[in-house]
Amino acid sequence: MKSKLLLIVMCSIVLCACSKLPYGDIGKEDIGKDEEIILTENNYIYEGELLKFVLNKDIDSLEARIKELKSISGKGLSLEEELEKTNQLHAELVAFNGTVPSFSDILDELGRRGPNIPRPPRPDVLPNELRYILGYNLESILVQGSNENNQVVLESDNGYLSPLPGTEGYIQIQEVNVNELIVNENITLSIERKDKNGMNFIYSISTIVQK
Numbered sequence: 564m565k566s567k568l569l570l571i572v573m574c575s576i577v578l579c580a581c582s583k584l585p586y587g588d589i590g591k592e593d594i595g596k597d598e599e600i601i602l603t604e605n606n607y608i609y610e611g612e613l614l615k616f617v618l619n620k621d622i623d624s625l626e627a628r629i630k631e632l633k634s635i636s637g638k639g640l641s642l643e644e645e646l647e648k649t650n651q652l653h654a655e656l657v658a659f660n661g662t663v664p665s666f667s668d669i670l671d672e673l674g675r676r677g678p679n680i681p682r683p684p685r686p687d688v689l690p691n692e693l694r695y696i697l698g699y700n701l702e703s704i705l706v707q708g709s710n711e712n713n714q715v716v717l718e719s720d721n722g723y724l725s726p727l728p729g730t731e732g733y734i735q736i737q738e739v740n741v742n743e744l745i746v747n748e749n750i751t752l753s754i755e756r757k758d759k760n761g762m763n764f765i766y767s768i769s770t771i772v773q774k
Contacts, residue, residue, distance in 0.1 A: 600695070600728075600736065602680060605774070607695035609666045609683040610704060610754065616686035617766050618660040625653040659762070664699055669733050678729040689752070689770040691744045693717065698724055698735045698756075705755040706739055710748055717741040717750075722757070744772045 632638070632646040664672075666683050683697070684690055696719070698704055703722030709715050717739050724735035744750070753767045 602695065603692075604681045604684060605690040606692045607683060607697055608689065608693065609697045609699075610701075610706075610756065611663045611699050612666055612683060612686040613752075613754070613768060614756070614764070614766065615660060615663055615665065617768060618656055618663075622653065622656050622660065625649055625656065629653060659764075662700075662758075662760070662762075666697075669699060669730075673730060673733060676731065677733075680734075687770075689744070689750060689772055691746055691772050691774050693741055693744060694738060696737045696739055697727065698737065699733065700759050701735055702757045702759050702761075704737060704757075706737075707753045708744075708750045709753070710750055716743060722755075746772055746774055748772050 629646065629649050632642060632649065635642060638646070670677065670680065696704065696706060701724055704719070704724060705722050706717070706719045707715060708717040719737055719739050724737045726732045727734040727736045748771070750770045750772055751767055752770055753765075755763075755765045757763050
């Protein structure tokens, strides 16, 4: 797999409501404020689930194109080259997707050793009380959200993430600055991430805010 892989993906996401289930004090964290971190199902997202959602959609599209190209009889050189490149990209994305664990995978790894974290919203949900982004094995992550008027409504100050207490470093956390998330407003999230293996990846998701 190439050391750098850049893919811009835009997909429309319909968001669903989620309940607020606090799991209590997990300690102090150096994310810029000396305060307790309390996660609820309505104030954080796990970036890995967003990334896997985008990757899976793109992998499905590539598989459909590969099937279409293979069905064409008497393919010329240009189609043969496209098939080869599409197969290569498909293999790279599948391999990359395999390096990103789901949140369930992380919780299974932590078992009883970890805090009782509420499950994050589905990857097609942007909670209107968003405050934190959780990550895994990341060197840095930059997030920006813009509305239909191209006004920035949320963003991270910098790419720094802190280890989430009680998770043995498996989970990282970053606090984001949110101006206002209006229910049913269309927001485009632009995410730039770099993992600890040196992989850079950029993607965008069109969302609708919900409670």
